[in-house]
Every structure is written in C-alpha cells, then in structure tokens.
Amino acid sequence: MRIISFGHALPKRSVTNQELTAFLDTTDEWIVEHTGIRSRRILSGKETVSGLGAKAAKMALTRAGLTAKDVDYILCSTTAGEMTFPATSCLIQEKLGATCPSMDLNAGCTGFLYALDMADALLSSGKAKRVLVLCAEQISRLSDWTDRSTCVLFGDAAGAALCEAGDGLKTIRLSAKGNATPLHAWPDGGNSPFLEDRQPAQPLYMNGQEIFKFAVSHSSRDIAAVMADADLTADQVDHFVLHQANLRIIEAARARLKQPTEKFPVNIHDHGNTSSACIPVLLSEMAEDGRLLRGQTLVLSAFGAGLTTGAAVLQY
Amino acid sequence: MSTYETITKLIAETKDMDPADIKAEMTFADLGLDSLDVAELVMNMEDELNVTIEISPALKTVQDVVALVEAQQK
Numbered sequence: 001m002r003i004i005s006f007g008h009a010l011p012k013r014s015v016t017n018q019e020l021t022a023f024l025d026t027t028d029e030w031i032v033e034h035t036g037i038r039s040r041r042i043l044s045g046k047e048t049v050s051g052l053g054a055k056a057a058k059m060a061l062t063r064a065g066l067t068a069k070d071v072d073y074i075l076c077s078t079t080a081g082e083m084t085f086p087a088t089s090c091l092i093q094e095k096l097g098a099t100c101p102s103m104d105l106n107a108g109c110t111g112f113l114y115a116l117d118m119a120d121a122l123l124s125s126g127k128a129k130r131v132l133v134l135c136a137e138q139i140s141r142l143s144d145w146t147d148r149s150t151c152v153l154f155g156d157a158a159g160a161a162l163c164e165a166g167d168g169l170k171t172i173r174l175s176a177k178g179n180a181t182p183l184h185a186w187p188d189g190g191n192s193p194f195l196e197d198r199q200p201a202q203p204l205y206m207n208g209q210e211i212f213k214f215a216v217s218h219s220s221r222d223i224a225a226v227m228a229d230a231d232l233t234a235d236q237v238d239h240f241v242l243h244q245a246n247l248r249i250i251e252a253a254r255a256r257l258k259q260p261t262e263k264f265p266v267n268i269h270d271h272g273n274t275s276s277a278c279i280p281v282l283l284s285e286m287a288e289d290g291r292l293l294r295g296q297t298l299v300l301s302a303f304g305a306g307l308t309t310g311a312a313v314l315q316y
Numbered sequence: 317m318s319t320y321e322t323i324t325k326l327i328a329e330t331k332d333m334d335p336a337d338i339k340a341e342m343t344f345a346d347l348g349l350d351s352l353d354v355a356e357l358v359m360n361m362e363d364e365l366n367v368t369i370e371i372s373p374a375l376k377t378v379q380d381v382v383a384l385v386e387a388q389q390k
Binding site for chain 1: 358
C-alpha cells in the first residue's frame with residue numbers, strides 16, 4: 001500500500017484558551033504549560049463532521065487529480081460518529097457522490113493506523129484498487145464542557161489519505177488491550193424496559209496520569225519495534241509523526257528516542273487533540289507547506305481508547 | 317545506591333534540581349511536580365527499579381514512594 005495524497009479540513013471556529021476561561025476555572029498559562037495547546041478548532045453553527053470529512057476527501061482527490069468515482073472503498077475512522085447510524089462514511093460518501101462500499105471503524109485515537117492496516121489488506125488482496133481512508137472526528141460532542149481537565153484538550157477535524165497498491169507501508173503493528181476504565185464515554189442507554197440498569201449518557205472521562213504512562217511507554221516501545229521490523233535506525237527517519245495528545249507526551253517519547261525536536265512535527269498548538277484525525281491532518285499540512293516530500297521515511301505512532309496502539313513505518 | 321538515593325536522583329532529573337535539596341517529607345507539590353511529572357517520574361522509577369507503582373491519592377510524599385518501592389523489593 002502507498003499513500004498517493006492527503007487532505008484535511010478544520011472547523012471555522014477557533015476557540016482560544018482565553019475564551020475557555022470565561023466558563024472554566026483555568027488559565028491560558030496553565031493550559032499552555034501542561035499541554036502545549038493554545039487554541040483548538042470546534043464545530044459550530046451548522047457545520048457537521050461529515051461535512052468536514054467530505055471536504056478533507058475532496059482535497060485528497062483534487063491533489064491526486066481524481067474524482068469520487070475513482071474510489072472503490074471508503075473507510076472512515078470516527079470515535080463519536082455523526083449519527084449512531086448510518087455510518088459517517090456513508091454520510092460522507094453521499095456528499096462526495098461516490099458509489100463504492102463505505103464503512104466506519106472505531107479504534108479511538110489510533111483509528112488512522114487501524115484504517116491504514118485495513119486499507120492495506122483490501123489493496124493487497126486485490127479487493128480494491130483505491131481506498132479512501134478518512135478520519136472524521138468531533139470530540140467536542142463527547143467532551144464534558146464543565147471538566148477543565150479534559151475539555152481543553154480536544155478539537156474537531158477531518159483528515160484523508162488516498163491509498164493505492166504499492167510498497168509505501170513498510171511495516172505496521174497494532175495492539176488492543178481491552179480496558180474501558182481510564183478512557184471512555186457512554187451514549188444514552190435508551191428506554192428498553194428489559195434492562196435492569198440503563199446506563200445514562202456520560203461524557204468523555206480520562207485518567208490523565210494512567211493514559212500518560214500508557215502513551216509514553218507504548219509509544220516509545222512501538223516506535224522501536226517498527227523501526228527494528230523495517231531495519232531502520234532513528235537517524236534514518238525523516239519525521240516521527242505522533243498522535244497529538246499532549247506536547248509533553250510527544251516530548252517524553254522524543255527524549256527516550258534521543259532525536260531532535262525538528263523531527264517531531266506538531267499541530268497541537270492550534271488544533272488540540274483531534275483524535276484519529278491528528279496524524280492525517282498533520283501529514284496533509286506538511287504536504288501542503290513542503291515539509292513532507294516524496295520518498296521520505298515516516299514513523300507514525302498513536303494510542304487511544306480501547307486501549308489501542310498502533311505504529312507504522314511509511315515511505316511517502 | 318539505596319532506594320531512597322535512586323528515587324531522589326530520579327526526582328532531581330525530572331525537575332532538574334539538586335538531589336540534596338530533596339527531603340523525605342516533601343510532597344510532590346512542594347517539589348513543583350504536577351500530575352504528569354508524577355506520571356513520568358513513576359515510569360522512570362518502574363524502569364530503573366523494576367517495580368510496579370500504582371499512582372493513587374495516598375501517594376503524596378517522597379517517603380510514601382520510597383516505602384511503596386521498598387515494600388515491593390522485600
């Protein structure tokens with residue numbers, strides 16, 4: 001599998017830390033120092049996450065000189081989805097005017113890596129010639145906007161990667177270690193009269209310390225493992241593109257790998273954590289501004305609810 | 317190096333301070349460690365001392381950490 005183009009889309013509304021202080025007991029300095037985040041983009045007005053997804057998809061298609069008719073599978077990673085059903089991928093497919101099979105997958109913030117692995121399987125088996133991988137995320141809908149420790153962290157965004165058969169994906173490792181306790185959200189439990197305890201809707205909960213430990217230890221271990229699989233040293237990697245959860249997690253992983261800051265691109269400052277969209281959005285921005293060049297070697301690494309992790313070596 | 321010395325060395329590295337300034341009765345807050353500093357410190361202690369440390373509200377001072385690690389080393 002190889003990625004032929006990237007695309008991304010962000011909500012219009014940027015919400016600064018200062019704006020959050022109007023209804024949360026926090027400060028701009030605290031948020032910047034603890035997370036590296038200065039502002040995040042949040043869906044507002046009549047914007048929708050499927051609208052963002054369609055916009056990101058169109059950018060990837062345009063950059064590749066293709067149309068929606070040229071896509072024969074759409075995989076959309078999404079944590080919240082737009083509706084319970086139909087799948088967000090189908091909502092996006094309709095907006096694009098595509099006619100191919102479309103489905104969602106949910107691996108939390110690791111979704112892009114999981115979707116790339118699925119795309120690779122479809123392409124290498126010959127079941128598809130061109131797969132559109134999308135990550136369309138609206139964590140603002142799951143956030144508890146009264147919880148200063150979590151709602152400040154997240155933003156909304158969509159990223160796209162158009163994939164074809166090829167040998168760009170050198171190696172990929174995924175993991176899941178089922179454990180809902182440290183990171184979860186509940187939808188409304190419905191009104192079935194047959195259940196004893198109907199779970200009420202509950203917004204996003206995260207145990208920051210546990211996730212930090214999980215993230216740093218797994219990220220550095222996964223990165224070392226995929227580099228060994230691909231017979232690469234850290235010095236041969238052009239960019240380490242890590243899930244943008246917290247600048248301090250990226251920094252802790254960087255320190256453990258003993259690599260310079262320049263090799264760890266970030267967009268968390270003005271996007272926040274956009275869940276599975278972080279990596280494709282960042283890669284799309286890097287392709288746009290010239291940081292990402294054909295032939296470069298990338299190490300991708302993400303972790304998220306599940307708990308899931310994923311890492312890959314990709315030659316662009 | 318004793319467990320206490322190893323732990324004070326790791327704390328000193330986390331916050332770039334002199335190990336001699338760290339006292340057993342000092343809390344994480346006294347040391348200027350926030351929740352993620354504590355998580356990072358715990359990870360470094362787990363790596364270096366080969367123990368498992370569960371972060372809990374009961375874990376407040378340097379002495380609390382030393383006692384927890386020593387209990388596991390017995």
